[in-house]
Amino acid sequence: MTVRVVVGGALCHDGRLLAARRSTPPELAGRWELPGGKAEPGESVPEALVRELREELGVETEPLERIPGEWPVRPGLVLQVWTARLLSGEPExxxxxxKVRWLAPAELDSVDWLDQDRPAVAEIGRRLRAAAPR
Structure with missing residues (x-):
């Protein structure tokens, strides 16, 4: 079976992470995720990230690095998470x-993340805390 990649964008800005609340499908509505989507055939994962964040949030971004690991979404679909920098636009x-929200590291546990996003969110939280001015 061919496995397709769903790319999640860990969009960080001013020491905060962007979270997006799902409105569809019904079984996921109201839960939070790292925005993104499926890579199309012939499209690299970083290219898919830029396209998906443009379509879903109306922003231009630059992929930076992949968070180690991948997490099953459903059979034939795995999540990979990339950090990204906001180049232009205000996410909507x-x-x-x-809904979208910027979350400080201390606020990351304040929303109900999709299960497959939780390991990457925890890693991003560690990185944001480590990078915060002391």
Whole structure:
């Protein structure tokens, strides 16, 4: 079976991480995720990230690095998470989300993350805390 990659964007800005609340499908509505989506055939994962964040949030971004690991979404689909830098635009919920929020490291546990996003969110939280001015 061919495994397709879903790319999640860990969009960080001013020491905070962007979280997006799903509005579809019904079984995921109301839960939070790292925005992104499926890589199309012939598209690299970083290219998919830039396209998905443009479509879902209306922003231009630069992929930086992949968070180690990948997490099953459902059979034939795995999540890979990349950190990304905001180049232009202000993120807004355009398609599959009804709300977006910037979360400081101490606020990451304040939303109900999708299960497959939790390991990457924990790693991003560690990185944000480590990079915070002391």
């Amino acid at each position: 919920a355009l398609t599959e989300h009804d």
